[in-house]
Amino acid sequence: MIVTLVITVLVEGAVVIGYSLWRNKPVQPILLTSIFGNLITQSFLWVVLNLFFQNYLITLSLSEFLIWVVESALLYYIPANRLHLTDAIILSLAMNLASFGLGWVLPL
């Protein structure tokens, strides 16, 4: 779980930094929000996957969707991030697609 969390934070951190530089947004608060958000959402993912391991794909899909919504909300509601709702949703989607996509193909 720790390895998963660290790699997710690094991948999503890279996306956050790239997005913030591209759209001229404050990097530090968005990065901190992403790290804090990942602590919550990765714990959540770990718990639900352990609880419902017999339905892995359904559990993973639903959880990832919920994670996207929660991280979008976190990014949007923290004023220091200066993100519009659309920005927050797009950034959260990009972050999660990057980490999920990489995780999908990497061997453990």
Add this chain to the structure above:
Amino acid sequence: MQLKFRKMFLLCVLVFLPKHVVHADTGPKPSMDFEFKQELTGEPLTIISGVLYECDQSDCSDATPLEEVGPQGLSCGPQSCRAIGYGFAPFHRLEIEFSDGQTRQSNVFETAGFDSKYTVTVRPNDLLVEAQFGLGVLLPTGIVIMACLCALVVLGLVVGLVVFLVRRSRKN
């Protein structure tokens, strides 16, 4: 300031350019670890190859080998095997070829958890697979506590979202 962040970004990119296959995972996948012990006399056997059969029936009459798709599959070392999958069937059977030229099959066993650990006893004519007693048995309590904490956090966020939307609609 921007230059500093660009450097940080480049550093992150470099970190993610692996020289070899990265043995890590950002989307956790179910796994099974098999640790072998021998009940045989004589020279210790080593594993040559292995197949993990997936079954929906409890007698494994519908067994099909675990497909090799991306990271999914069974990989074996001389004394252990590890399976990763995009989800596992409820029942399994292990078939291992050993250095003595003999291929042994195991009993039918169930998926023990998300990251299951098994002890495989190598017997003269077959294998005995047993789920390991360990943290996994105590895990449900921890999982329930974590689940409650996560539920609280998610609930808090949802309530916050509702309150915010209500306040905003009143202002408008």
